[in-house]
Amino acid sequence: MASNSPVSETSARLHFGPGSRFAGTGPADGEVNGEREEWNPTAETVRPVRGKHRVAKQRNALARSSTVLGVGVIAAVGAGGIASAQDKPPVSISLPDAISDSLPDAKSLPGVGSFMSDGDSAADETPSPLTTAGLTAADAQQGATDSGEALRARILQQAEQQQAGADAAQKASVEAAAAAEAAAKAEQQQTDAEKEAAEKAREAKEAAERKAEEKRLEKLAASFSLPTSSYTLTSTYGQTGSMWSSGQHTGLDFAAPTGTPAKAVHGGTVQSAGWSGSYGYRVVLELDDGTEIWYAHLSSMTVAAGQKVTTGETIGRVGATGNVTGPHLHLEVHTPGGSGIDPLSWLRSKGLNP
Known part of the structure; x- marks a missing residue:
């Protein structure tokens, strides 16, 4: 763990051990008989250094600016690399046989095999732009050139199908109501016809009964007579x-x-x-x-x-x-x-x- 204690001028001198390219001939400061003396901070050694915090802040600001600049440069270079990578042929990577033999087949990996194709033709294929993502063969046959247009066409088609279904349901409902009304009207007509036929039959029966009674009375009248006349x-x-x-x-x-x-x-x-x-x-x-x-x-x-x-x-x-x-x-x-x-x-x- 780093210490926040100030370093004295004597202790700030570099010391390199034996065998170092920069090793000196004499003992380093703070060493006694070749052993490093333990440093104990005191009030004199731990005195504030004026102006040092301002320099640190400036250094931190400069570090942040450098970081932002570095990220921007990396993004620009990456974008340029991605843009130019489409125009360059893929680079083959070779591995030692001992390593490549132990690796699994890429086509057997989930989600990877579908992107692999047999033969060298895959190297000649140009990656599809993002605007054609999700574009199916049926969409292409209908004239769609990008996924947005295909989605719009699907939405319009679905709306037309829903409207057609609603129109068909309304038409079926109207036809069912008309059929029910026609059936009710036909039933009422049949009922009226049956009532009329029953009334006619009743009238005919009554007429026949009256006629039969008249004939009976006529026959009886022939055998009966009033008791007197001029009365x-x-x-x-x-x-x-x-x-x-x-x-x-x-x-x-x-x-x-x-x-x-x-x-x-x-x-x-x-x-x-x-x-x-x-x-x-x-x-x-x-x-x-x-x-x-x-x-x-x-x-x-x-x-x-x-x-x-x-x-x-x-x-x-x-x-x-x-x-x-x-x-x-x-x-x-x-x-x-x-x-x-x-x-x-x-x-x-x-x-x-x-």
Whole structure:
């Protein structure tokens, strides 16, 4: 380790050992009997030297300037060497056989073999400039001359591909929406058509049913007849009032002049014919299905009990006997069980329209 102690003039003298080219004949300062005396610093020997630090600073500044200048020269020479090295052929280096035989093959080293080529043609190849680094054969075929242009071309191509993909996705979305709308419209049209067809079928069915009912009623009407003619309907079934002992009307009244013929509504058998209290003269006609037709308030009767009659045959004449306010035919209809029903509805069910 270097000492920072000042060197005296005597100790500053050079001393060289025996055999040295510069060895003197006498002992060096500080030696006693040929041995070097140990130096002990004292206040006198360690006194400051004026102006010495300023010289050291100047020397340090000069050293730094020299270093900067040296680095600049080396950089310039290196740049010139690199620039001129491309124009010079490579220099071959030969090694002794003992060393070269022990070295590994350069092509087998990772990252080095790809830069090596067989033959002497590699010596004639010119190194590629840095601007072509990363430039592929595909880029060269597309006209790119440097890596920046190739990168720009790749970016533009990628942007075009992304835009094309976005346009294709948007087009597919629009087409899918149009297809869905068309499918919904077709489904709605099919539903409407089915509803319309069902409505037409229902109407046709109802029309067929009405036609069949009309034919049935026509056939029934041929076998049924209204109970009288030249009449006016005055009181209907179920009508309420004090004129009837039960509080409501139990039949259908056909007001007609006295003596107007009363006819059998259908073929059947006369169950009874005679006086019946408030009904006056009454004829009860039983049809083949057990239904009973009552003719009341007759002025006269032309049939007797047990007699068979046909549709439209006269069984009596309109009158005003019994509990009445004027001449009329009181007609009642009773089911086989004996319950009274509305004569107007029953006549209409037989194809008659009073």
